[in-house]
Amino acid sequence: MDLQLIDQFAKNIIFEAGRRIRTAFTYDLVVETKSNANDLVTNIDRETELFLIEKIKSFDSTHKIIGEEGMGEKVDSLEGVVWIIDPIDGTMNFVKQHRHFMISIGIFVDGIGKLGYIFDVMREDLFYAIEGVGAWYNDSPLRKLQPVKIEEAVIGINASWVAPNRHIHHEKVIELVRKVRGTRSYGSAAMEIAFVVSGKLDAYVSMRLSPWDIGGGTIIAKEVGAIATNLRGEGFDFFHQDTFIIANPSIHQELLEKYIVQYD
Numbered sequence: 001m002d003l004q005l006i007d008q009f010a011k012n013i014i015f016e017a018g019r020r021i022r023t024a025f026t027y028d029l030v031v032e033t034k035s036n037a038n039d040l041v042t043n044i045d046r047e048t049e050l051f052l053i054e055k056i057k058s059f060d061s062t063h064k065i066i067g068e069e070g071m072g073e074k075v076d077s078l079e080g081v082v083w084i085i086d087p088i089d090g091t092m093n094f095v096k097q098h099r100h101f102m103i104s105i106g107i108f109v110d111g112i113g114k115l116g117y118i119f120d121v122m123r124e125d126l127f128y129a130i131e132g133v134g135a136w137y138n139d140s141p142l143r144k145l146q147p148v149k150i151e152e153a154v155i156g157i158n159a160s161w162v163a164p165n166r167h168i169h170h171e172k173v174i175e176l177v178r179k180v181r182g183t184r185s186y187g188s189a190a191m192e193i194a195f196v197v198s199g200k201l202d203a204y205v206s207m208r209l210s211p212w213d214i215g216g217g218t219i220i221a222k223e224v225g226a227i228a229t230n231l232r233g234e235g236f237d238f239f240h241q242d243t244f245i246i247a248n249p250s251i252h253q254e255l256l257e258k259y260i261v262q263y264d
């Protein structure tokens with residue numbers, strides 16, 4: 001399998017999809033809701049996913065595609081070459097802010113993450129990795145993450161974590177928020193993961209993510225030594241939603257043991 005060839009092709013269709021999305025702002029978006037009133041999807045999410053699927057299928061019809069908007073065929077195993085794609089990660093940012101949304105793609109071969117991409121569509125910034133070769137931010141190699149102390153860490157966390165809730169011991173989260181150097185919340189999981197792998201954040205946590213939110217990011221994570229698990233410390237299963245944490249390796253365990261503690 002020629003990974004370099006697939007890598008070049010993947011970058012080409014990501015850049016082309018990005019150009020198409022940027023021109024979409026010149027005409028009307030059709031915004032609908034999915035599981036709840038804040039779970040948005042637009043015609044551009046669907047059109048972008050369809051565009052990517054058609055390109056991938058014409059590149060190699062044996063490649064399988066799992067996409068958030070379900071525009072492809074049903075895929076129930078990671079056998080062969082499987083693309084896990086999120087055409088727009090951060091749809092609410094796309095609709096409301098016209099920035100801070102990503103195209104996220106992970107390419108797996110027989111279940112092993114080989115190529116990962118997170119593309120900031122408006123900034124035209126690409127974070128990507130080739131398994132065992134390295135990771136890059138545009139043309140610059142990403143370095144292995146250097147150790148950081150909790151007191152110096154900047155973490156991506158949503159404000160809802162400090163309110164009483166059914167899932168997490170929120171008093172421990174309050175303690176964490178007081179202890180760290182700062183917190184951020186960007187509204188795009190892929191963007192926050194891209195920031196962790198490039199050292200712009202030291203950790204990011206989420207109550208519930210799906211395979212396409214993290215498929216690309218976890219492949220980049222491995223190359224820089226970031227640790228990605230669910231909040232029980234286990235590897236992510238690519239067919240279900242789950243809790244999620246990605247962190248600098250020096251604080252991952254401490255975050256899970258002391259601060260981000262789930263109820264049983």
Ligand code: 2AM
Binds near residue numbers: 039
């Ligand atoms: P999305 O924009 O592709 O849906 C903040 O909402 C982050 O969580 C985004 O990365 C978003 O991805 C993701 N997310 C996952 N599940 C979601 C849901 N049910 N509703 C809204 N956002 C969701």
Ligand code: CA
Binds near residue numbers: 039040041068091
């Ligand atoms: Ca969505």
Ligand code: CA
Binds near residue numbers: 068086089090212213
């Ligand atoms: Ca997403």
Ligand code: CA
Binds near residue numbers: 045086087089091
């Ligand atoms: Ca999406």
